[in-house]
Amino acid sequence: MSAKWEKKGANDGELTFEIDLNKISEGLDVAFKRIRKNINTPGFRKGKMPRQIFNKMYGEEALYEDALNAILPEAYDAAVKEAAIQPVDQPQINVEKMEKGEPWVIKAQVTVKPEVSLGDYKGLEVPKQSRRITIKDVDQEIENRRERQAELVLKEDAAAENGDTVVIDYAGSVDGVPFDGGQADNYSLELGSNSFIPGFEDQLVGHKADDNVDVKVTFPEDYQAEELAGKEAIFKVTIHEVKAKELPELDDEFAKDIDESVDTLDELKEKIREELKQQKNAAADAAIQDTAVAKATENATIGELPQAMIDEEINSQLQQYLGNMQQQGINPEMYYQITGTTEDDLKKQFAADADKRVKTSLVLEAVVEAENIEATDDEVAAELKSLAEQYNMEEAAVRSVLSDDMLKHDIGVKKAIEIIADSAVEVKDAK
Numbered sequence: 429m430s431a432k433w434e435k436k437g438a439n440d441g442e443l444t445f446e447i448d449l450n451k452i453s454e455g456l457d458v459a460f461k462r463i464r465k466n467i468n469t470p471g472f473r474k475g476k477m478p479r480q481i482f483n484k485m486y487g488e489e490a491l492y493e494d495a496l497n498a499i500l501p502e503a504y505d506a507a508v509k510e511a512a513i514q515p516v517d518q519p520q521i522n523v524e525k526m527e528k529g530e531p532w533v534i535k536a537q538v539t540v541k542p543e544v545s546l547g548d549y550k551g552l553e554v555p556k557q558s559r560r561i562t563i564k565d566v567d568q569e570i571e572n573r574r575e576r577q578a579e580l581v582l583k584e585d586a587a588a589e590n591g592d593t594v595v596i597d598y599a600g601s602v603d604g605v606p607f608d609g610g611q612a613d614n615y616s617l618e619l620g621s622n623s624f625i626p627g628f629e630d631q632l633v634g635h636k637a638d639d640n641v642d643v644k645v646t647f648p649e650d651y652q653a654e655e656l657a658g659k660e661a662i663f664k665v666t667i668h669e670v671k672a673k674e675l676p677e678l679d680d681e682f683a684k685d686i687d688e689s690v691d692t693l694d695e696l697k698e699k700i701r702e703e704l705k706q707q708k709n710a711a712a713d714a715a716i717q718d719t720a721v722a723k724a725t726e727n728a729t730i731g732e733l734p735q736a737m738i739d740e741e742i743n744s745q746l747q748q749y750l751g752n753m754q755q756q757g758i759n760p761e762m763y764y765q766i767t768g769t770t771e772d773d774l775k776k777q778f779a780a781d782a783d784k785r786v787k788t789s790l791v792l793e794a795v796v797e798a799e800n801i802e803a804t805d806d807e808v809a810a811e812l813k814s815l816a817e818q819y820n821m822e823e824a825a826v827r828s829v830l831s832d833d834m835l836k837h838d839i840g841v842k843k844a845i846e847i848i849a850d851s852a853v854e855v856k857d858a859k
Contacts, residue, residue, distance in 0.1 A: 431507035439516075439734045443538050444524070445507035446531040447499060455495030462494060492526055504536065514541040517736035539734050544794040547727025549848050554719040556854040557712035561704045569700050573686055574678065580671040587634045588670045590620035594632055595669040598643075602659045609653075610661070614668065625661075632665065641665045652768055713849070720852040721845060725784075725791045738782045745778040745785075746771070793837075795844035803839035811835050 431445040447455075460479055467477050482490075500521065508515060517539045525533035580593055588594050594617055600610030619629045631643045643663040651657040676682045683696035690696045753763050764770055795801075803811075812835060816823045 431510040433511040433513055438732045439542050440537065440539050441513075443507055443511055443513070443519070443536045444533065445503065445510075445536075446533055447496075447503045448531050449529075451499050451503060452495065452532060455499035456488065456491050458498040459491040459494035463491065488528060496523070496526075496532070500534070503534070507534075507536075508538075513538065515539065516541055516734055516740070539736055541737070541790065542731030542733060544731070544790050545729040546791065546794050546798055547724070547729070549724035549727065549791070549795055550851040552720050552723045552727075552848070552852050553855045554716050554723070554852045556856045557715055559705075559708055559712050561701055561708060565704055566697050566701050569704060570678070570697065574675045574682070575673070577682070577686060578673040578675050581674045583637075583670045583672050585636060586670060586672075587636050588619055588632055588667070589672075590629075590633060591618070591673060593618045593671045593673075594667050595671070596632070597666045597668070598663045600661050600663040602656065602661045607653075607656060607661075610663070628663065632667065635667055637667055637670050639667045641667065716852055716854065717845060717849040720848045721788060721792070724795070724848050725788045728787075728791045728794070730787050730790055733783055733786055737786050738779075741782045741786050741789075742775055742778045745782070746774055749774065749778075789841075792841045792844045795847065796840040799844065799847060801840045801843045803836040803843075807839050808832055808835045811839055 431443065433441055433443050435441040460482065464477055464482070467482070504519065504521075515538050519536040519538045522535045522537070523532070524535045525531075583592070596615055596617060597613045598611065598615065600607060617624065617629065617632075619633055622629070625645045625647060627645045628643055631645075632641060635641055641664075643665050644660065645663070646660050647653075647656045647658060649658045676685070678693065680692045683690050683693040687696055687699065690699060750760050750763070753760070758766070760771070812823050812826055812830075815821075815830070816826045819826070
């Protein structure tokens, strides 16, 4: 095949390539077999017309369009490989020449990835990360677990305090008019949890069961329900019950209740220390990685980003996010209804840093090339197994949607990140 790439703009160009006679012949055979099934010709059973008769009656040229559709994807991919370009969008195809007995000439208008010139990406200075676990950290985690084991005990004739839970009826109105979502009966609210509009919970502190309270609040200016944003509202609240948290005793029995693998409180504390240590190390490693990769991206020189790459990144993030929701049993329609958002709202959210994510990907791919990183067959098999376990799928099902090239790409990017992060130098006053 003869393929020629001619750059026309920053990321655009024209790819000219030929389809040889052998490929054309294969395409014509495929096209004829498809068309012949539906042709009724006197003297022949349906679908049995000979090729010579078809050519004589309709002309071989009648097959050209279908033949081109059959062989173009493979021919285009081969031309892209020969020209050593990386398209980022569907090409615009124009037929330059299509004559009988001669190679067909195709011109494709193609958008490609921008050029990347790497700067420093090894030995980058990053802020030093703390990995120390203190007694206070362990005690705080113990206290968090006590909180989760707490029981709610009814307070008789006692005023509500922050941390207490009140069971209430409430009905809200703006200018005397009730609004949607402003009413509930027997609602359990933990005071101090900041789960209601700012100021709401504070006004219930100091009140007892059977008290009726008029709570006056102002909705935030950025409140998601635009018709309520910035408006003053009155909630008529009836307190039915006030409950206080009763924490379990901090002893060996408590330790055994929350973790069957330990016998004493000291053993629990030691186990928690190790868990916190692992978490802090993982967080420190992630911070180093993120900072180093961000610096490597800043140090690189990257050409203008094609809009197609940004749009693809936004759509990829959208599909991944909705896919995660789907795994939790929430389909897109349900999600939009629950959150009061739309697909466009989500796209705007993911668009905020889409250009940064695209640039980062381009730099990591450039590092893969610069370091001659290649994934082995064993690494591909391991990645396939890991993904299957992660998504609770059969390996065959994962392979049906992820090609070896895609898996090798992802493995290469991970290795590039490791090279950047592992060579980073932690410095106390790094910026």
